[in-house]
Amino acid sequence: MFESVIEKIKKAKKIAIFNHENPDGDALGSAYALKLIINALGKQAEVFLRQDDERTREYNIIKGTEQSGLKIEDCDLKIAVDCADIDRLGELKEYFSGNTAAIDHHVTHKEFADATLVVPDAPATGEIIFDVAEKLGVEVDENIANNIYLAIICDTGNFKYSSTTSKTHRTAAKLMETGIDIANLSKQVFDTKSIEYLRAYKKGIDSLELFADEKIAILAITEKDFREMGVDEVMIDGIVDLPRSVEGVEVGVYLRERETGFKVSLRSNGDVDVAQVAVSFGGGGHKKAGGCLIKDTLENTKKKLVEEIEKQLK
Numbered sequence: 001m002f003e004s005v006i007e008k009i010k011k012a013k014k015i016a017i018f019n020h021e022n023p024d025g026d027a028l029g030s031a032y033a034l035k036l037i038i039n040a041l042g043k044q045a046e047v048f049l050r051q052d053d054e055r056t057r058e059y060n061i062i063k064g065t066e067q068s069g070l071k072i073e074d075c076d077l078k079i080a081v082d083c084a085d086i087d088r089l090g091e092l093k094e095y096f097s098g099n100t101a102a103i104d105h106h107v108t109h110k111e112f113a114d115a116t117l118v119v120p121d122a123p124a125t126g127e128i129i130f131d132v133a134e135k136l137g138v139e140v141d142e143n144i145a146n147n148i149y150l151a152i153i154c155d156t157g158n159f160k161y162s163s164t165t166s167k168t169h170r171t172a173a174k175l176m177e178t179g180i181d182i183a184n185l186s187k188q189v190f191d192t193k194s195i196e197y198l199r200a201y202k203k204g205i206d207s208l209e210l211f212a213d214e215k216i217a218i219l220a221i222t223e224k225d226f227r228e229m230g231v232d233e234v235m236i237d238g239i240v241d242l243p244r245s246v247e248g249v250e251v252g253v254y255l256r257e258r259e260t261g262f263k264v265s266l267r268s269n270g271d272v273d274v275a276q277v278a279v280s281f282g283g284g285g286h287k288k289a290g291g292c293l294i295k296d297t298l299e300n301t302k303k304k305l306v307e308e309i310e311k312q313l314k
Helices: 003-011 025-040 086-095 125-136 142-156 166-176 182-190 195-207 223-229 233-241 274-279 298-313
Strands: 014-019 044-047 077-081 100-104 115-118 209-211 216-221 251-258 261-268 289-294
Touching (some): 014 025, 014 086, 025 044, 025 077, 025 142, 077 086, 100 125, 125 166, 142 166, 195 216, 195 233, 209 298, 216 298, 233 251, 233 261, 261 274, 261 298, 274 289
Parallel strands (some): 014 077, 077 100, 100 115, 216 251
Antiparallel strands (some): 209 216
């Protein structure tokens, strides 16, 4: 499974690393951990981001973000991490060509690279990156461990999601042995909120609607809302978990407006496979977490989602 990607990394000298647009902690942590791993091999590597990707709270606690000066056109290998579809690369999609590889954990991954390493059972791409380091013979130091641990806690909800496995905990234990400050990482990610976040949280609570005998909760924040609150969307990504925290809700939905419609984040509390819901609208994800874009009005978007989720509830 690992061989083809590992071989490409061993043969390459200069490597460009990409992740998905609007990167979360797993995407950023995995990308920068891989950069440091490749550097440890004596090779050049750089993570290429889109405009504003560095404004997230996770970026501020990532290690290895210093720019090396490496240019995409000089790289002889391009690797996409935590990206299930080439379109998710956004504006960097046009640069992903030539010698390519992909490392991902999404069950709905659509192959787009020459070599693909997908482990659907991994709760985070960061866990796969840890295995890549071991197979490359790279010692995971404190900086690499910081990034991988960040990736894992972000995609497992600090180990509380059902996707967390015994292997995840064993990996975390090895990372802790490097001396990383896990208390600070958890505090920064889960227990520190800006006043803007809290205002948006209040707005989100006010917008909550329940459907299907209160089994579906939908939270919607429009572009007008963001402007009035003076809040940047990238700073309130944690609000995605609010709808499913309502007692009795099986599926939580977070909608935020785009120029072409609404970006949809789906979270499942029970047996509903929200990845299948997302796929029906051209998206993807995991059984417990999925996403898509619906190009329609807010009310029509809600109606379409409720109808599709109800099929899964039945």
